[in-house]
Amino acid sequence: MYTWLRNGLFLLPPEMAHDVALNALSAGRFVGLPRLVGGCPRSAPVELMGLSFPNPVGLAAGLDKNGDHIYALGQLGFGFVEVGTVTPRPQPGNPKPRMFRLPEHQALINRLGFNNKGVDHLVDRLKSTRYDGIIGANIGKQKDTPVDEAAADYRFCLEKVHPHCHYITVNISSPNTANLRELQDTGHLREFLDELVRARNSLDESNETCRPLLIKIAPDWEPAALTASLEVIATSGIDGLITTNTTLDRTRVAGHAHADEAGGLSGAPVKSLADATLRRAREVLGTDFPIIGLGGITRGEDAADKRRCGADLVQIYTGFIYQGPRLVHDCIRAWQTVDEDTAA
Numbered sequence: 001m002y003t004w005l006r007n008g009l010f011l012l013p014p015e016m017a018h019d020v021a022l023n024a025l026s027a028g029r030f031v032g033l034p035r036l037v038g039g040c041p042r043s044a045p046v047e048l049m050g051l052s053f054p055n056p057v058g059l060a061a062g063l064d065k066n067g068d069h070i071y072a073l074g075q076l077g078f079g080f081v082e083v084g085t086v087t088p089r090p091q092p093g094n095p096k097p098r099m100f101r102l103p104e105h106q107a108l109i110n111r112l113g114f115n116n117k118g119v120d121h122l123v124d125r126l127k128s129t130r131y132d133g134i135i136g137a138n139i140g141k142q143k144d145t146p147v148d149e150a151a152a153d154y155r156f157c158l159e160k161v162h163p164h165c166h167y168i169t170v171n172i173s174s175p176n177t178a179n180l181r182e183l184q185d186t187g188h189l190r191e192f193l194d195e196l197v198r199a200r201n202s203l204d205e206s207n208e209t210c211r212p213l214l215i216k217i218a219p220d221w222e223p224a225a226l227t228a229s230l231e232v233i234a235t236s237g238i239d240g241l242i243t244t245n246t247t248l249d250r251t252r253v254a255g256h257a258h259a260d261e262a263g264g265l266s267g268a269p270v271k272s273l274a275d276a277t278l279r280r281a282r283e284v285l286g287t288d289f290p291i292i293g294l295g296g297i298t299r300g301e302d303a304a305d306k307r308r309c310g311a312d313l314v315q316i317y318t319g320f321i322y323q324g325p326r327l328v329h330d331c332i333r334a335w336q337t338v339d340e341d342t343a344a
């Protein structure tokens with residue numbers, strides 16, 4: 001059924017197809033459409049960061065930036081849903097076209113640039129959703145906020161979303177907001193994370209809750225710089241890592257008509273870089289540090305690879321666009337096979 005739907009949607013420009021699909025899914029929730037398409041996969045729950053995830057496969061940030069479709073997406077079988085990235089105020093993002101399909105590579109290139117309706121809109125959606133599963137809120141900085149002042153934007157969003165979600169992701173790895181990735185470098189990172197962890201701790205105290213704070217990193221690193229940043233993360237008080245965001249590398253799509261479009265490449269071509277980043281993160285952070293593996297999962301076996309590289313949970317985005325909700329089930333099954341083999 002999804003293949004048939006996708007073939008129709010792929011006749012539309014990518015961003016329009018995205019809006020049509022999400023609006024149809026949300027409208028269809030009244031007649032149980034999302035559950036019909038997705039179903040309810042069986043899985044052993046995963047206990048991590050004080051949360052109980054019904055299965056290890058989540059929806060990555062960026063598909064539902066504004067939280068307008070949480071309930072419908074939550075019915076597709078995901079173990080958790082991450083919304084955002086949101087910024088303090090609404091912003092339009094980059095001029096269109098800004099999203100491109102590379103179907104031969106099961107890939108997308110996007111340079112959306114944190115287009116979103118602002119954190120207040122997201123908070124309204126979080127307050128009103130009927131979805132009772134785990135929700136992560138992914139936060140970013142305004143396009144025109146200098147990197148040196150970025151922490152204030154993140155703190156602003158953190159305070160707003162803290163009471164209304166289960167965990168918060170600090171996104172410093174989008175390639176589509178100028179200089180954002182500088183926050184990943186050790187020059188900025190320690191001070192930046194110190195400030196956010198302090199803010200989170202005081203919110204936990206005043207709201208009498210514990211909200212895990214995660215950091216989302218890129219797949220594009222010099223090995224020494226990655227190790228240095230991971231060492232800062234290890235001692236920062238941050239509760240978890242999401243690895244990775246999209247890549248700037250075009251080696252694996254060289255020659256494609258869209259290969260030279262500016263933006264982040266996602267889907268199958270990012271997998272080897274994302275897996276290498278994940279493996280290194282597990283080595284540096286040790287066995288107990290929570291890590292969500294992301295990047296290039298287009299088959300169940302790709303999720304199994306993330307598990308073998310050390311992921312505690314996974315997220316998917318581009319593979320979900322190409323494969324639909326079936327991919328969630330395939331990933332859960334493949335994940336369980338790895339766990340059973342390890343236990344045997």
Ligand SMILES: Cc1cc2nc3c(=O)[nH]c(=O)nc-3n(C[C@H](O)[C@H](O)[C@H](O)COP(=O)(O)O)c2cc1C
Nearest residue numbers: 060061062084085110244245266267295296317318
């Ligand atoms: C169209 C598009 C928009 C995205 N927007 C965001 C975003 O707003 N925030 C974020 O943290 N990641 C965003 N991402 C990155 C994904 O969450 C994910 O990290 C990346 O695509 C790699 O995973 P994948 O290969 O499964 O797609 C976006 C990705 C795509 C394709």
